[in-house]
Amino acid sequence: MKRDAILLALLAAGAALLPALVGEFALSLAMACLMYVALASSWSVFCGSTRYLSLATSAFFGIGAYASALTLEQLPWPLVIMLGAAVAAAVALVMGAAVLHLRGTYFAVLTFGMTELIRHAVTYFEKQVTGTVGRVLAVVPDDRTVYFTLLAIAAGAVATAMAVRRSRFGLALAGIGADEQRAQTLGVPTRWVKTLGFALTAAFAGAAGAAMAVRWTYIDPVTVFNPFIGFQTVLIALIGGAATLWGPVAAAVMFSVLAETLRLQLPQAYMMALGLLLILSVMYLPDGLGSLRRETLRGWFAARGGRDG
Known part of the structure; x- marks a missing residue:
């Protein structure tokens, strides 16, 4: 853990110097990287350990964005971010109590359905109460x-993932992922552990949404509840290695750069590259890019053992 903490501190310090060294475009790209680092790392805290596939990230992101838009002129900036995180976590507690008894495809489909329900509810509220949408x-x-702000959220997400992995709470999440019924038999309060883990993921997504909302001069439900945000978060985490600490971080940076390079000029090529990387990862790296280091070390030790023999 000490080595990971030192690495995180060095990366955060290097990222803190970036605004003084780069232009506006590179800074915008760095913000996208940090956003997906926060989303993918926090998603992996819960889903990587429990093996629950949540598609609700865009819902929590959008909730945080709308909380920011509604309170930006009334509250100080730090409180706006904390409010976005708190509202998203509160919604996750309610959603988790309703859907976390399901697993697999049923849980994934239901979280996506509830995301769409929230988006349409916000749209209906805007039309009926405010008379406009956005x-x-x-x-x-x-x-x-x-x-x-995004740097602090991203660093906080990675630090939280680091701490959770080495805590009793993290062991409980891993136990649920390995065998939920056995974990419950051993005395793990699985329902509360899952709900709290789900809310923890939502808090970081809400904070990221609250920070990123101000990057647009105008927001509407279609923009901030965009399912692509949730799908790309899942893909980044899976390809990077949802069960690893640094895999989602590396994948978030890689995909953000890839997106900016290809999406605007060659959108179809970007989606094809995304799909190809996912297929290759599933076929050859089922544990994600985070397993490359382990496979490299195993190959090195095997080769060395062969030579010594």
Whole structure:
């Protein structure tokens, strides 16, 4: 854990120097990287351990974005971020109590369905109560403030993943993923552990949504509840290795750079590359890119053993 903490501190320190060294485009790309680092790392805390496939990330992201849009002019910036995280976590507690008794395909489909339900509910509220759909963000913080906020959220997500993995709570999540019935027999309060883990994931997604909302001058439900945000988070985590600490971080950076390079100029090529990487990962690296290091070390030791023999 000490080595991981030192590495995280060095990476965060290096990222903190970035705004003084790069231009506006590179800073925007770095924000996208940090957003997906936070989303994929926090998603892996719960889903990577329990093997529950949640498609609700875009719901929590959108909730945080709308909480930010509604309170940005009334509250200080740190409180806006904390409110986005708190509201998303509260919704996750309710959602988790309703759907976490399911597993597999049923859980994935139901979380996606509830995401769509939330999006349509927000759209209906906007049309019926405010008379319009969407919000104009007139007062927003500067880019550097948003960047450092996202850096803090991303670093917090990785640090939380690090701490959870070495805690009794993390062992309980891993036990649920290995054999939920056995974990329950051994005295693990599986329902509460799953619900709290789900809410923890939602809190970081809500905080990221609250920070990223100000990157748009106008937000609407279609933009901030975009299912692509949730799907890409899942793909990043799976390809990077949802059960690893640094795999989702590396994959988030790689995919953010790939997206900016291909999506605007060659959108079909980007989606093809995304699909191809997922297929190759599932076929040859079922544990994600995070398993490359283990496989490399095993091959090195096997080769060395052969030579010594």
